[in-house]
Amino acid sequence: MNQTETGTALVKKPLSPDWDPWDPWYTRMRKxxxxxxxxxxxxxxxCNLRCEHCAVGEMLVKEEGVALPVETLIRRLEEVDTLQTLSITGGEPVLSPRVVEETIRPLLRYARERGIYTQINSNLTLPLSRYEDWVEDVDVLHISYNYxxxxxxxRIAFEKYGREVPQKAGEKLFHRMVDNAKALSKxxxxxxxxxxLSPFTSPHIVQMHRDVAEMGCRRHEVHPLYPSDFARGMELISLDTFRETIHQLVDHRDEGVWILFGTLPFYPCSDNPADRELWLRLHKEKNITVRNDPDGRNRLNVNTFTGDVIVTDFGDVPPLGNIQTDRLDTIFNRWLDHAEARRHHCxxxxARCTGPNILVADAYYPSTDFQQKKAQLSLETI
Incomplete structure (x- = not known):
């Protein structure tokens, strides 16, 4: 169980390498x-940035429309009896005080009262005071660190900005992000x-990991570069380079920082012994986890302006429904019958594996039928 009752309050089990409620593994194994x-x-x-690697960059606007009432969002959440996690993303969710007051804070209050784990994705470049009033209700404050x-x-944050941004302005935001991370972690x-991981970050991953540790971050997430939106034209690293980079990071990591490898492009069904060796190593090492892909396995994304529901906030699968007319669990069951779900839900x-992320599989294994493969190793003795 992920929570217990103490009087009338719900006490959630602390997040740790042994308990990551965003990982679909637990439910798939149990149910x-x-x-x-x-x-x-x-x-x-x-968003106040236009990062070159942004997987939703083309969705960003300068003036925003009117969002659906937060009561509509909560009403749909109420219908999901199995709900464990609530994530908030953008754009930069904290940029508009109105969004914080009218949407984010009510959602966080609802999640707290129901004992649901929460995550908010922020670039953390705004003044610290913009976070302090509500951040205590968030279980995970997720930031990007690719510098x-x-x-x-x-260079990276204003690559797609459309006009020149003074160097000092960028430096100010960078140092504010670092200082905010330190203050909030403390x-x-x-x-x-x-x-x-990209051709730019992979040679410097050890130093970036040390920076993350120095900021006081409890966890360092390492993911592939998703070839979507702004990042569609960026070069992907080879699987050999990806594998070597992970080994280098693990060899030189700060063991006090939890490393989470998400949407890892290596699988226990691989015919390559080096892939299977890496899979085993990551599951043996202390304070390291491999997260199975939540998107489409236990999570849906909702656009609060249109009401459209998709598998992920940067995927290519068209909307599966709309919360103005459909229940979320109905939409999810509709997705489970989708051809793309059947193709990837092995x-x-x-081996503790629920199959690949769609974007990663298409990028690295376009001709592989994962439904016809089987794990060539077991973690049961670890």
Whole structure:
């Protein structure tokens, strides 16, 4: 169970490498099927940055329309009996005080009262005071960290901005992000920093990991670069480079920081012994986890402006329904019958694997039928 009752209050089990409620593994193993346990809301399409690796960059706007009432969002959440996690993303969710007051804070209050785990994705570049009033209600404050220094941040964060941004302005935001992460971590906030592995970041991953540790982040998430939206034209690293980068990181990591490898492009069914060796190593190492892909296995994304529901906030699968007319669990069951779900929802319990992320599989294994493969290793003796 993920929570217990103490009087009338719900006490959630602390997040740890042994308990990651966003991972669909637990439900799939216990129930024998995937269930909708997570909902992600895209609450804004505004952002003060235009990062070159942004997987939703083309959705960003300068002026935003009117969102659906938060009561509509909560009413749909109420219908999901299996709900365990609530994620909030954008754009930059904190950029508009109105969005914070009218959408984010009511959602966080609802989740707290129901004992649901919460995550908010922020670039953390706004003044610290913009976070302090509500951040205590968030279980995970998720940030991106793909930079060696302020100069890198300036180049990457304003790559798609459309006009020149002074170097000093970029440096100011970078240092504010770092200072905010340190201050919030010191105050007890669970800050999780994500790095996307690319030709630019992979040679510097050890230093970036040390920076994440110095900021006080409790977790460092390492993901592939998703070839979507702004990042569609960026170069992907080879699987050999990806594998070597992970080994290097693990060899030189700070063991006090939880490393989470998400949407890992290596699988226990691989015919390559090096892939299977890496899979085993990551499951043996202390304070390291491999998260099975939540998107479409236990989570849906909701656009709070249109009401459209999709598998992920940066996928290519068209909307599956709309919360103005459909229940979320109905939409999720509709997705489970979708051809793309059937193609990728394989399951090898002995290796703790629920199959690949759609974007990653299409990028690295376009001709592989994962339904015809089987794990060639077992973690049962670990």
């Amino acid at each position: 024998g099927r995937h269930e909708l346990t997570g909902v992600e809301f895209t609450v804004t399409q505004l 060696r220094d302020a100069a890198d941040f300036h 105050a007890g906030v669970f800050v999780s920093a994500e790095t996307l 399951f090898c319990p002995e």
